[in-house]
Amino acid sequence: MDRRTEDLRVLRTHTLLLRALSDLLQEKPFDEIRVKDLCQRAMVHRSTFYAHFEDKRHLLTFGMQAFLDDLTDGMPCSDNPAPFRQAIEKVFQYFLARRQEYARLFLDPRNAEAKEIFREEFARVLTEQTLHHPAFTAYTREEIVVLCQFFAGGLLSLITWWLKPGTQRSVEEVAEAFCNVYILHAPIPVPEASQDTPAPQT
Secondary structure, X not given: OOHHHHHHHHHHHHHHHHHHHHHHHOOOOHHHOOHHHHHHHHOOOHHHHHHHOOOHHHHHHHHHHHHHHHHHOOOOOOOOOHHHHHHHHHHHHHHHHOHHHHHHHHHOHHHHHHHHHHHHHHHHHHHHHHHOOHHHOOOOHXXXXXXXXXXXXXXXXXXXXXXXXXXXXXXXXXXXXXXXXXXXXXXXXXXXXXXXXXOOOO
């Protein structure tokens, strides 16, 4: 079997399993979904599942990684906030297009494990972006990691609130609100005064 055919088979298997997971999340909480359920819905053997994923948590993590990495791929690291805001808008557009699905997922306490996966992936991508963002160079790596854990939890809470019935905020409004909070934490470097700078005349 050539490489292209093998790659297509892998892609098909991943697609079927992710679609099965999405469908099952409409019917039952994440806690109650079993690998057996996923395989039956996707019509793949258990051995095939375990050839690609360790468990259902790994499958959900993989799906979120692919989605978020696609959003940030090629994002320039600059002081221009537009690319970051556009990526955040796409995150909200994704959840808006699947509002019923994710409102059920995020508001059901039995999906706590799934929500933690979303938070972890938000934190991972935000950390990767912030570590290379020129506006955050005054922070240490540890400070950025802590800050992005805060941002990730805030982003997940904001999405959960926004998906509740009756919440009337546009994608642009919530994305801008989140980005404004993010930018507020960017320190503005102040150049140190040169030792040779003469004192001002009085």
